[in-house]
Amino acid sequence: MDTAFVSRERDRMLRELGELLAIPSVSALPDHARDCRVAAQWLVTELERLGCPVVTLIEGNGHPVVWAESPPVEGKPTLLIYGHYDVQPPDPLDEWETPPFAPTVRDGKLFARGAADDKGQVYCLLKAYEAVRGADGRPPLNVRFIFEGEEESGGHAIFDVLRKEPWRTDVDAALVCDMSYYAPGIPAVYTALRGMCYAEIVVRTLDRDLHSGAYGGVAPNAIETLARMLSQLKEETGEIQMAFCPPRTPPCGCQYATRCPSGVKTLQIMRAVVFSPRSQGMTEKVDRSGMRYMSDSAIRAKPSMEEPSNHLPWLMQSSS
Numbered sequence: 001m002d003t004a005f006v007s008r009e010r011d012r013m014l015r016e017l018g019e020l021l022a023i024p025s026v027s028a029l030p031d032h033a034r035d036c037r038v039a040a041q042w043l044v045t046e047l048e049r050l051g052c053p054v055v056t057l058i059e060g061n062g063h064p065v066v067w068a069e070s071p072p073v074e075g076k077p078t079l080l081i082y083g084h085y086d087v088q089p090p091d092p093l094d095e096w097e098t099p100p101f102a103p104t105v106r107d108g109k110l111f112a113r114g115a116a117d118d119k120g121q122v123y124c125l126l127k128a129y130e131a132v133r134g135a136d137g138r139p140p141l142n143v144r145f146i147f148e149g150e151e152e153s154g155g156h157a158i159f160d161v162l163r164k165e166p167w168r169t170d171v172d173a174a175l176v177c178d179m180s181y182y183a184p185g186i187p188a189v190y191t192a193l194r195g196m197c198y199a200e201i202v203v204r205t206l207d208r209d210l211h212s213g214a215y216g217g218v219a220p221n222a223i224e225t226l227a228r229m230l231s232q233l234k235e236e237t238g239e240i241q242m243a244f245c246p247p248r249t250p251p252c253g254c255q256y257a258t259r260c261p262s263g264v265k266t267l268q269i270m271r272a273v274v275f276s277p278r279s280q281g282m283t284e285k286v287d288r289s290g291m292r293y294m295s296d297s298a299i300r301a302k303p304s305m306e307e308p309s310n311h312l313p314w315l316m317q318s319s320s
């Protein structure tokens with residue numbers, strides 16, 4: 001490895017990184033769609049310059065995904081490097097001391113939108129790749145690059161690509177360069193990262209409003225039920241009480257298909273709580289006490305869950 005690389009190439013690297021940071025590739029704003037493409041193309045040009053024999057822009061419904069492969073290195077493992085070339089909108093603009101897309105060095109730090117998330121990290125890894133290549137232009141192991149342009153806007157492009165072509169992640173290790181150092185000069189390795197799964201849950205225990213004084217003590221309470229459901233998603237020790245989804249595409253087209261942190265067990269927990277013997281017992285108890293209002297049709301024999309989002313129906317299905 002060329003150890004003098006950084007000090008020798010510093011000015012050139014600052015200039016190159018400045019070029020990339022100056023592209024306002026804000027993926028969430030349609031006005032910047034062209035800029036996202038310019039940033040993707042910038043990476044394509046750089047990967048070609050670094051001697052990758054396979055460099056492609058994978059087109060889909062959203063901003064393109066950049067894919068590249070190093071020259072093959074026989075008998076060595078394969079590393080997949082992930083990053084994103086899009087950035088968040090720079091608002092509020094009046095809080096920037098210098099314009100967000102005019103990279104500026106102040107007190108030894110480089111300021112620009114994307115400098116820390118994630119163009120800076122992407123660029124670092126490209127330069128690391130450049131530095132470790134041998135005289136023949138080959139790195140010491142096989143490297144794949146995948147850079148997306150919708151990380152900041154929750155787009156589906158990379159999921160669409162990987163669902164169709166899962167072989168792209170058939171590697172020995174994946175490196176996600178989308179995190180930060182703990183402090184200047186102190187590198188950090190992050191573990192146990194995870195994604196997000198959204199669900200909108202409506203718990204309904206009654207068909208209509210009931211008088212709180214007359215019914216409050218016995219009618220099943222939706223807020224209490226929901227609180228109980230949520231409290232059971234994790235153990236007291238912090239352990240998640242959820243199984244991973246089976247690796248298949250749900251009919252709702254959920255982008256979290258193969259690694260949805262919710263799933264069968266979540267639903268079972270929800271069902272167990274909502275339809276727990278206790279909530280049914282409540283009804284029975286009331287029935288036994290002969291309270292007239294419990295025969296009111298407004299009180300359901302069983303509380304029900306309604307699912308307005310497109311995720312939950314699949315979860316419902318997967319449990320049966």
Ligand SMILES: [Zn+2]
Pocket residue numbers: 084117118151178
């Ligand atoms: Zn990021």
